[in-house]
Amino acid sequence: MSSSIRRLTALGFRSYRFLSLDMWRLRPEGLSSTRRYGVATLRVLYMTILSYIEQGIGTLAGSLTYSTALSIVPMLAVIIGIAKGFGLQEIVRDALIQGLPGHEVELAKAFTYVENYLAQVQGGLFIGVGLAVLFYTVLMLISTIEDSFNRLWQAPSARPWGRRIMGYLSAFLLLPLLMTISSATTIFLSTLNHTYLSQLGLISTVTNQLLQLLPFAILIILFTLLYLLIPNVRVRFVPALIAGVIAGLAFQCFQALYINGVLWISKYNAIYGSFAAVPLALLWTQLSWVIILLGAQISYAVQHVWYFTTPPLSGRLSRRYEDLILISVAATTARLFAEGYRPLPEATTLAERSRLPLRETQEALLRLLRMGVLAEVRTLQHGAEQVGYQPALPLDRLTLGYLLELHDRGGEEVLPLELDGRHESVWQLRRQLYRPLFRSAAQLRICDIDLDT
Structure with a gap:
């Protein structure tokens, strides 16, 4: 009796892990046709039920x-x-x-x-x-x-x-x-x-x-x-x-x-x-x-x-993963623009080219728009309005160091902190830590970042 309960518990744990984590890491290229359709069906059911709520x-x-x-x-x-x-x-x-x-x-x-x-x-x-x-x-x-x-x-x-x-x-x-x-x-x-x-x-x-x-x-x-x-x-x-x-x-x-x-x-x-x-x-x-x-x-x-990732993971991304997604989306957009890709890529195209989840790609695009790194261009295609994205700055100015510095400064800085005493020392320490990073990446254009290697 106890062994049956243990097996059922283990099966339930494996099923939960697959539905909540492992299923969303699978890519269609590495699956057989039968398994690909099965995983796709489970994803559609999961997202439909979740979206209903x-x-x-x-x-x-x-x-x-x-x-x-x-x-x-x-x-x-x-x-x-x-x-x-x-x-x-x-x-x-x-x-x-x-x-x-x-x-x-x-x-x-x-x-x-x-x-x-x-x-x-x-x-x-x-x-x-x-x-x-x-x-x-x-x-x-x-x-x-x-x-x-x-x-x-x-x-x-x-x-x-x-x-x-x-x-x-x-x-x-x-x-x-x-x-x-x-x-x-x-x-x-x-x-x-x-x-x-x-x-x-x-x-x-x-x-x-x-x-x-x-x-x-x-x-x-x-x-x-x-x-x-x-x-x-x-x-x-x-x-x-x-x-x-x-x-x-x-x-x-x-x-x-x-x-x-x-x-x-x-x-x-x-x-x-x-x-x-x-x-x-x-x-x-x-x-x-x-x-x-x-x-x-x-x-x-x-x-x-x-293009989906399980929504509960979206709020638990680490800072370095946020940087990774932001750089990948910006670099993919800049490279497609430099190569003359037309029509301008949509969010789904950028997610596919970057091999990133659609939701995280859309969030990165919103941040890049607010930072002034990218601009959106609206066109009418097939009776529907399509939104494409392109760099908002000349490609020579759009460097990795510039992007990281903008991302670091993004948001409000309105807390009533007097930059003297303990705050001044912490502030200067942080600047000393980050300044070499921004300088070392200032010569690398994001359109030159090779995402395929």
Whole structure:
């Protein structure tokens, strides 16, 4: 019995050490493909769970639930109003009902409110004010969604309002058309299956399976586009697709649980009576946003899986390791600039070239920006703002001694210390210790530091 406990204790200790330390030291180049995918999966799970706690995804989902509750009728009004312009309002309504099973009663009430809302906006003295409030409410909701995605992706900045408005209007114009195409495709396949293919046996069975999978496929495409387009950073397709598949599967499972949860729905009916739809709708919205935001975090973790270090170690770096990271990032940036590397390197590029964790690289870049050693250059690429880095000084002035001296002087020196007596002696001793270091490194340009040896 005691030997079994010892083995379990040893196994638990090894597992804890691997998850908290050893796993983060592994590099993909030294791993087999199977182990590489296994380690990457563990890293993504670890960082997603940790980010759920640190980034406050539950709180973000709560704020988005509140914004959605305020904006749902204006948003439906915009979608249906645009669909009316194309004569597609009935198709859009049917698509919404089919896409949100179990919410027919809520949608029917919402459509009634939308009709009243549109009637108020289209007529009367305050038509201009009504339209302004309508679009403002919708823009604020989508802007909140974008800001949440940017926060999870650690985007350097949000899109300018001009680009936001143009992008949102384009999305609202395309949404009714896409819903119509999706509905028409479903109807076409269903009609084809019940007429021409019903006599072909196996082909008809396959078509039935495809029709059942079609809503799931549409959901995956929708989530993938969200994760690909909303953050104001360049998101690669594969991480967005992986997150889209996971979020789509989670959303489908949640929908099935929600629809088939008859017992606890009946309990809510007993408590709330005719108002039971309100807490249930809020619960559904809250959990839906949790799934969507977790998908965004998964896409971020997948894209940066080999740049992570375990966060608890970030605050325990020694002074010499801080110097090492600072010099490595500055030297890599200066060398790439001297070699004419274009476009200017981003934080991920510098982390990869320096073989440093992404978080520590970003912190070093912030310090170098504050010191005036580096400058950031913002450019627009692939519809997203990219932040590149280059030296802020001529390369001949940017020496190792200059960098170390700036780093040594960084921060505030405002303590009320009189440089006489004991403080004067300590101050002079420190200067005597550090002055030879700065002088000996004053002739070495950081762009000449060879990081490959």
